[in-house]
Amino acid sequence: xxxxxxxxxxxxxxxxxxxxxxxxxxxxxxxxxxxxxxxxxxxxxxxxxxxxxxxxxxxxxxxxxxxxxxxxxxxxxxxxxxxxxxxxxxxxxxxxxxxxxxxxxxxxxxxxxxxxxxxxxxxxxxxxxxxxxxxxxxxxxxxxxxxxxxxxxxxxxxxxxx
Amino acid sequence: xxxxxxxxxxxxxxxxxxxxxxxxxxxxxxxxxxxxxxxxxxxxxxxxxxxxxxxxxxxxxxxxxxxxxxxxxxxxxxxxxxxxxxxxxxxxxxxxxxxxxxxxxxxxxxxxxxxxxxxxxxxxxxxxxxxxxxxxxxxxxxxxxxxxxxxxxxxxxxxxxxxxxxxxxxxxxxxxxxxxxxxxxxxxxxxxxxxxxxxxxxxxxxxxxxxxxxxxxxxxxxxxxxxxxxxxxxxxxxxxxxxxxxxxxxxxxxxxxxxxxxxxxxxxxxxxxxxxxxxxxxxxxxxxxxxxxxxxxxxxxxxxxxxxxxxxxxxxxxxxxxxxxxxxxxxxxxxxxxxxxxxxxxxxxxxxxxxxxxxxxxxxxxxxxxxxxxxxxxxxxxxxxxxxxxxxxxxxxxxxxxxxxxxxxxxxxxxxxxxxxxxxxxxxxxxxxxxxxxxxxxxxxxxxxxxxxxxxxxxxxxxxxxxxxxxxxxxxxxxxxxxxxxxxxxxxxxxxxxxxxxxxxxxxxxxxxxxxxxxxxxxxxxxxxxxxxxxxxxxxxxxxxxxxxxxxxxxxxxxxxxxxxxxxxxxxxxxxxxxxxxxxxxxxxxxxxxxxxxxxxxxxxxxxxxxxxxxxxxxxxxxxxxxxxxxxxxxxxxxxxxxxxxxxxxxxxxxxxxxxxxxxxxxxxxxxxxxxxxxxxxxxxxxxxxxxxxxxxxxxxxxxxxxxxxxxxxxxxxxxxxxxxxxxxxxxxxxxxxxxxxxxxxxxxxxxxxxxxxxxxxxxxxxxxxxxxxxx
Numbered sequence: 001x002x003x004x005x006x007x008x009x010x011x012x013x014x015x016x017x018x019x020x021x022x023x024x025x026x027x028x029x030x031x032x033x034x035x036x037x038x039x040x041x042x043x044x045x046x047x048x049x050x051x052x053x054x055x056x057x058x059x060x061x062x063x064x065x066x067x068x069x070x071x072x073x074x075x076x077x078x079x080x081x082x083x084x085x086x087x088x089x090x091x092x093x094x095x096x097x098x099x100x101x102x103x104x105x106x107x108x109x110x111x112x113x114x115x116x117x118x119x120x121x122x123x124x125x126x127x128x129x130x131x132x133x134x135x136x137x138x139x140x141x142x143x144x145x146x147x148x149x150x151x152x153x154x155x156x157x158x159x160x161x162x
Numbered sequence: 163x164x165x166x167x168x169x170x171x172x173x174x175x176x177x178x179x180x181x182x183x184x185x186x187x188x189x190x191x192x193x194x195x196x197x198x199x200x201x202x203x204x205x206x207x208x209x210x211x212x213x214x215x216x217x218x219x220x221x222x223x224x225x226x227x228x229x230x231x232x233x234x235x236x237x238x239x240x241x242x243x244x245x246x247x248x249x250x251x252x253x254x255x256x257x258x259x260x261x262x263x264x265x266x267x268x269x270x271x272x273x274x275x276x277x278x279x280x281x282x283x284x285x286x287x288x289x290x291x292x293x294x295x296x297x298x299x300x301x302x303x304x305x306x307x308x309x310x311x312x313x314x315x316x317x318x319x320x321x322x323x324x325x326x327x328x329x330x331x332x333x334x335x336x337x338x339x340x341x342x343x344x345x346x347x348x349x350x351x352x353x354x355x356x357x358x359x360x361x362x363x364x365x366x367x368x369x370x371x372x373x374x375x376x377x378x379x380x381x382x383x384x385x386x387x388x389x390x391x392x393x394x395x396x397x398x399x400x401x402x403x404x405x406x407x408x409x410x411x412x413x414x415x416x417x418x419x420x421x422x423x424x425x426x427x428x429x430x431x432x433x434x435x436x437x438x439x440x441x442x443x444x445x446x447x448x449x450x451x452x453x454x455x456x457x458x459x460x461x462x463x464x465x466x467x468x469x470x471x472x473x474x475x476x477x478x479x480x481x482x483x484x485x486x487x488x489x490x491x492x493x494x495x496x497x498x499x500x501x502x503x504x505x506x507x508x509x510x511x512x513x514x515x516x517x518x519x520x521x522x523x524x525x526x527x528x529x530x531x532x533x534x535x536x537x538x539x540x541x542x543x544x545x546x547x548x549x550x551x552x553x554x555x556x557x558x559x560x561x562x563x564x565x566x567x568x569x570x571x572x573x574x575x576x577x578x579x580x581x582x583x584x585x586x587x588x589x590x591x592x593x594x595x596x597x598x599x600x601x602x603x604x605x606x607x608x609x610x611x612x613x614x615x616x617x618x619x620x621x622x623x624x625x626x627x628x629x630x631x632x633x634x635x636x637x638x639x640x641x642x643x644x645x646x647x648x649x650x651x652x653x654x655x656x657x658x659x660x661x662x663x664x665x666x667x668x669x670x671x672x673x674x675x676x677x678x679x680x681x682x683x684x685x686x687x688x689x690x691x692x693x694x695x696x697x698x699x700x701x702x703x704x705x706x707x708x709x710x711x712x713x714x715x716x717x718x719x720x721x722x723x724x725x726x727x728x729x730x731x732x733x734x735x736x737x738x739x740x741x742x743x744x745x746x747x748x749x750x751x752x753x754x755x756x757x758x759x760x761x762x763x764x765x766x767x768x769x770x771x772x773x774x775x776x777x778x779x780x781x782x783x784x785x786x787x788x789x790x791x792x793x794x795x796x797x798x799x800x801x802x803x804x805x806x807x808x809x810x811x812x813x814x815x816x817x818x819x820x821x822x823x824x825x826x827x828x829x830x831x832x833x834x835x836x837x838x839x840x841x842x843x844x845x846x847x848x849x850x851x852x853x854x855x856x857x858x859x860x861x862x863x864x865x866x867x868x869x870x871x872x873x874x875x876x877x878x879x880x881x882x883x884x885x886x887x888x889x890x891x892x893x894x895x896x897x898x899x900x901x902x903x904x905x906x907x908x909x910x911x912x913x914x915x916x917x918x919x920x921x922x923x924x925x926x927x928x929x930x931x932x933x934x935x936x937x938x
Contacts (some may be wrong), residue, residue, distance in 0.1 A: 019278065026277075035190035036183015038406070040355050041439040045856035048355060076183030089181040093173055096821045099829065100657030101180030102355040102406030108181060127864040134856070136355050136407055137657050139828030139893075140864040 005069040010078030027065035036076040047133030050106035057113040076105035087153035097146030099137035167666035171821035185404040188359035199435040200280035202270040204262035207515035207849020209291035218286040224279030231259030238390040243630040244487035249321040254480040256417035263479030266444025296849040300476035303512035320511040325493040327570040328504025333468025337459035347450040347529040349843035356406020357437035362426035378408040379694030390420040402684035405656030410521035413696040449522020451476030464552040468504035478518035491526025497569035498534035499618040500556035505570040524894040535899030563880030575785040587789035587811040609796040611908025617896035618787040621888035623697030637707035640773040643759040645752040647679040652692010653704030663818040671712040673739030698888030706882040707778040714774035784887040788812035790900040801927030805868030815879040815887030830893020838901035
């Protein structure tokens with residue numbers, strides 16, 4: 001038995017026939033071939049699968065695709081605008097906020113949400129905001145610096161546009 | 163003057179694909195008609211398999227095949243590459259047949275049209291087990307009355323080994339004091355964020371099998387898997403695509419890798435297996451697992467005269483690639499950075515009903531460093547001496563190529579100046595003030611401690627004579643007709659950033675932009691045979707091979723340039739990508755590259771093309787070192803540990819890219835923090851894996867980690883022309899003892915001289931509560 005869902009992912013609306021038990025992360029990866037969202041634990045503990053669902057960072061390994069019916073999803077592939085990287089992506093690149101890169105998509109999405117809610121976070125607030133995302137490579141310090149860097153970029157951008 | 167790259171914090175060239183979600187890890191590679199495999203794994207630690215009923219599973223929707231042990235008996239054993247005299251070698255098959263030896267041991271594999279169908283069918287397989295008594299403790303496993311795991315051996319002792327030099331008995335006899343302590347390095351799970359995964363595709367016509375697998379050793383895995391499958395090695399193409407972390411757990415050859423190849427050959431369709439996290443915790447190798455007893459002979463003034471380490475090493479139930487070799491690395495590094503005339507390690511390696519241990523970041527050296535650094539601290543405590551003074555008392559004088567430092571473990575350290583990094587760390591941390599602050603804090607009733615470790619590690623593995631399957635590394639460098647530079651490296655980076663650091667080396671050598679350099683690795687059909695990435699060898703061994711190939715290439719280019727300039731090679735200088743003759747005439751490297759390929763005007767004895775291959779065989783290991791200092795404060799009410807300072811001064815020789823070095827050190831230190839304070843693989847007394855998910859296995863998260871203050875000293879290695887030593891494991895080796903030392907120091911007023919890892923708040927709270935209750 002299949003069910004139909006309508007999901008807008010990175011600005012493109014998809015109508016898909018899926019099994020009701022299909023996980024959102026499998027839908028994104030297998031049905032839409034958006035493989036930038038990774039699976040690290042299948043239990044919402046590591047955060048590698050983090051995506052934006054209607055503006056909220058969620059762990060797509062423990063959501064059903066049917067729960068995204070009618071929603072807007074942003075994955076890592078939708079973070080950059082054309083060839084312009086999102087400031088968080090730029091921060092991660094400039095500050096060596098990634099090594100193996102497997103946690104990075106989820107980490108970037110979580111960091112972007114953190115900065116939306118708190119444009120000028122302290123070191124401690126960044127760490128708290130990323131507590132749901134595990135990185136085994138970097139020891140987090142460069143990630144904290146990457147997010148600080150992104151915050152500065154976003155602030156200066158806001159200052160210019162306003 | 164062209165921009166110099168080496169020594170600069172260049173942004174990584176591999177990052178754009180990763181930060182945009184465009185990199186391809188195994189599970190991101192899609193082939194049409196791919197089948198999906200799911201394993202049925204043992205739920206018991208030790209049991210006889212009476213029967214396996216797969217009939218229902220075979221009938222389930224979407225199922226294409228189900229295999230059990232008997233079906234795959236033709237696949238050769240999972241290899242162990244290490245040999246130790248009189249070692250017992252269990253017959254490790256890709257699926258269990260008669261017995262299961264650990265929770266997670268694969269019993270059957272279901273292959274279906276999609277992963278949901280495979281998962282559903284796996285639940286329909288009925289395995290009838292007869293439970294057997296389990297062996298869980300590495301020390302009790304050696305007892306005569308213990309149940310035996312591999313009956314054919316009649317014992318659980320895999321091997322016994324004595325190593326070291328000097329007269330330890332005499333040293334102990336003559337000692338002013340003998341310090342004794344049980345020291346445990348608990349089992350840890352490596353937990354690369356990308357679990358293992360394999361995609362296999364067989365082309366029947368070409369008789370070619372391609373395996374995409376998440377590995378650190380593509381060539382060695384190809385050789386081993388070809389042997390297991392009984393196929394010609396050159397018909398197996400193995401590709402390590404983007405690899406999401408390894409930490410040693412992918413320095414291996416696994417049953418699932420060979421099995422996926424075999425299945426795709428049976429079914430003529432691509433087949434994929436992606437490990438789940440629970441499977442990863444159960445069936446991917448663990449690390450550490452040593453419980454030992456030290457005896458330290460010392461003089462009253464703190465001079466160490468002898469060290470004995472009697473250790474039980476937990477092998478798990480089978481050997482993986484290097485399982486039995488790991489304790490021997492511990493034995494090699496027991497001297498630390500100290501002059502100790504007599505050292506003896508007695509290893510009793512035992513089988514237990516757990517998954518195999520093997521190389522986890524540091525692989526034997528964190529264990530050694532923890533042993534020797536705890537030993538130094540305990541000597542200081544028991545003799546009432548300052549721990550720094552005891553270290554200085556036993557340091558060798560600075561040494562290098564002319565006067566290498568020989569240890570009683572049989573090594574010649576390449577170069578070192580231990581006082582240099584110690585002094586720098588003391589300065590940066592303002593150590594005297596830290597001690598004053600501690601005194602003040604204690605007078606206020608606060609619980610504050612300071613710990614230090616001065617470590618040395620063995621890296622850049624290594625001379626082939628000291629390794630099981632070659633310790634060299636290879637590189638080919640090509641300049642294409644359009645002057646793009648292609649590097650093929652036998653190293654297999656998986657996060658370390660060598661696509662960038664090797665491009666930096668080439669950029670400087672050839673005067674080209676690093677964006678014109680492509681580094682290819684991990685594909686056995688493209689890259690000449692190589693050894694892989696582990697043991698902090700990528701840059702020191704693999705990078706040196708690149709350097710040597712570049713030198714060869716430049717020599718040929720210089721000869722050709724001289725020919726084009728109608729002069730002698732000796733009269734040509736090369737700078738900024740341009741060859742210049744004495745008269746001032748010049749050709750660019752672009753022009754030379756094109757001329758080499760057009761081959762219309764070459765010197766008579768020159769072959770066309772512009773490419774060079776080198777194999778670098780190091781004469782010795784390298785020995786990075788450093789000093790780590792930790793300051794902690796403990797919450798009296800909860801026992802929680804908070805870092806006040808963390809200072810690390812590391813010396814990894816010459817540095818290609820400081821940003822990448824910092825990243826390696828940070829990550830290493832945090833894995834040390836994991837071992838010291840949080841992480842522990844726990845099996846219960848029935849052999850069930852209690853710490854089987856990331857909920858139960860405490861990985862460090864961002865909030866648990868302090869700001870780390872890093873600095874370096876730079877003592878070049880004489881072992882390779884660039885003077886690099888390696889840094890991938892330094893943090894994991896140097897930090898653990900410093901952290902434990904800080905916590906022990908904090909609790910010294912409570913009568914504590916040593917604590918077992920991970921040091922949990924509960925244990926601390928009990929210590930504090932007991933003392934407080936006693937005082938009240």
